[in-house]
Amino acid sequence: MNFPILSSLILLPTIGSLFIFFTRSSKKNNNTVKYVALFTSFVNFFLSIYLWTLFDQTTSEFQFVEDRVWIENFINYKVGVDGISILFILLTTFITPLCVLSINNSIKNRLSEFLIAVLIMESFMIGVFCSLDLVIFYLFFEAGLIPMFLIIGIWGGTRRVYSAFKFFLYTLLGSVLMLVAIISIYWITGTTDVVQLYEIGIDVKYQNLLWLAFFSSFAVKTPMWPVHTWLPDAHVEAPTAGSVLLAAILLKMAGYGFIRFSLGLFPDASEVFTPLIYLLSVIAIIFTSFIALMQEDMKKLIAYSSVAHMGFVTLGIFTLQQQGIEGSIIQMISHGLVSAALFLCVGVVYDRMHSRLINTYGGIVSIVPKYSVLFMLFTLAALGLPGTSGFVGEFLILMAAFKDNFLVAVIASLGVIIGAAYMLWLYKRVVFGKLVNSDLKQMIDLNKSELFILCCLAIPTLFFGFYPDPLINTIEVSISDLIETYNYKLVSKF
Template sequence: MLSLLITLPILGILCISLVPEYKANLIKQIAFLCSFFTFILSIFLWIFFDNSSSKFQFIEYFDWMSIFNIYFFLGIDGISLFFVILSTFLVSICILNSWSSVKKHLKKYYICFLLMDSFLIIVFSVLDVVVFYIFFESILIPMFLVIGVWGSRTRKLKAAYQFFLYTLIGSLFMLLAIFYMFFETGTTDFQILNTVVFSEEKELFLWLAFFLSFSVKVPMVPFHIWLPEAHVEAPTSGSVILAGILLKMGTYGLLRFSLSLFPYASIYFTPFVYVLSAVAVIYTSLTTLRQIDLKKIIAYSSVAHMAFVTIGIFTFNLYGIEGSLLIMLSHGFISSALFLCIGVLYDRHHTRLIKYYSGLTQVMPLYSFFFLFFSMANLGFPGTSSFSGELLTLIGSYQSNTIVTFLASTGMILGAGYSLWLCNRVLFGPLTINYIIQYTDITRREFAILTPLLLCTIWMGVYPEIFLDPMHLSISNLLQKI
């Protein structure tokens, strides 16, 4: 089933490449149907997933470079299951969102998104460290093109190169660590490496190499500089993929590889991670308060949420790690929805500066409802998905370190501050007719895009147990090794 999930977007790319460029509607229909069927098929992974097993499921094994003892080995557990589903879901949303906004190089645009769909499924399901690295880095290429070619402003090339170079250079250290592990053990199979015990000194250096790569992707302070710039210059769908799923590759890598392969080093460096995360929560929340660009507000808030995730991961208890996974999934829904809401305004008025918007509840009531809902969800309002994840993370961190819990809680208060202030400036107050004369509420297509995200946010907030059940045994199995 996993190989079929990976192959479907590739088949879509082949079909699109055969269609003439002038048949725009046919290209869009092929891209959307292919991504949508990939998403539907990924749901069956959840339906047939065995919650009573902590082992990897849907195992597939392909001989790739056997001369180097490297195999294309696929499988998912409770940790990776929902990231595969989230990837296929958000790619479908992005393709539908781009229906009328993308005018140039249409074939190449949809090929980039289908390529990312296939690569993301591989990243979250592959069980060979070398293959993981290859596709972990391969995603940079289509994302670089999306920002650099279809970006919205003149600084898009600078943002694209900054994104590419930051993440590529950081990942080179992980590649060196993988080579060392291969020459030390003779294999890159994750399950075999999981049984290998390295010396304490080697673990420390290997962990640092992996951590540098993943921390740039998260991104953690001080490696976060590329993110706001990339978000501002990327098209709306590019921001959705970037915030909704690409940032999760870093935290997923920390959870899957750093904790599993280097348990001693993970515990040793926990104070270091706590300091970086606590600083990031407070610093980026304060930075968010002074932003005047709508996209930068959501971009900096994403850094704060990801810092919350790293705190949860390094609590080394069930509550903290489960909470961090819920925040990752929740952030995929909420940040994506907020970027889509900002995209609605930008598509109509071609500006993201807050000063041009005020009193939107008077002229765009349906839009205002969605924007207010997702802003409340972003601050962790009870009954939404963020609340469930943040509550579990705080419970877990309190058991591990009360000072970090207090600092993280101040970040939640600041988050409420910038979310409420944002809503107050954009949705309420007098209507600014000096700049924009004509307003139109969201279309049926935009309503169809935002509604599933709203329902998922409520579903996870009201009944998180259905998401937690598949995770329990996989996380317990990970904690036993630590």
């Protein structure tokens, strides 16, 4: 098609943010800028749905490719999607309007600037998932740090400056080595075009160092143990919408990078370092799950659970099997929906009681029944209950892990049990029990906006739990081709 649909998806949020920027900031036009942000993000979502309807699921080739010279003989603006990337674009465009809707009570100052940061971040995140040039990918990948840094640092809690700088420094320092690796790849091969690099391959003697350089960036962004400590601080201090974007989308960029680049460009090195990934993934699953059990802050507990869930993702990716990689992608999509919902659930009670501490609550089931039911659904989805999207991804990952390494799979399975323990304990302490805090009697149940947002997240959580075929059909051919190419390159080495 001649219409540049991917560039439109990338640019539309930025155009909306420019419109907001040139609108005078005042309390009178707060509704105007919010409507502009909502309109822009919803149009982008419907455009991504249109993209999905046009997508051909029978081929692993990149589709809707746009290729324009940016810097002669060095950088091309090249974007395109396959079955792996299109789902992450859909997730991004789906979560963003819900974030805009959720800020009614939480953002009281500088609303225009906050919405600008959210929309620009949407542009960068979509750019990450459809970049087919390493330099363009790197620019989008790192540019996404800036609006999130501002969201945490300006609209965050009491320790927002510390958390913002910790987030920025961790993620930026990890990515410096990736930039060196990209320059090295250009020096070795003469191109940064991802499609060309898939075809020509990278010399085995360079792969280990290049893999480690990319790993240094992806491991921090995932985040993997032991470079995960920035995440709980960032989540606790970020406003609700910032936590949603961070957990639902920003963490997924690293998982996507592992599939697209670590496996696609460095198959030999991926084979060498698979035991390292297994070790770090298992530690992340078990260790952070035990830490989650000890948390008294709801946001911090959910943040540590995110580290454990992403441990399953990296484990599944490096099983190098169809089921494992499919499970990892479904797990990332599911985690995007469920973690967004859980942080929004925390935001709901925080807006009313101004506390995230678990011991502030208890016995609210009869006071806020709608909230309690939806919170229960997302709690059960987070622990992987059959019938929810959380079960499908974890089940596929563990099946692949049992085929590849029985011991690793057994240890990882313990994480499911511990995960059930901390999520159910959280729900019990917040919703059930005696109503000790008399102030809770004044709580009001979900308003129409909050109910709409949580139902929007509940529907796909249940739908994909019972019927994951739309997700599997989209990614199946692309992953099959990726594994086939991966195995071919390994065999051809000998």
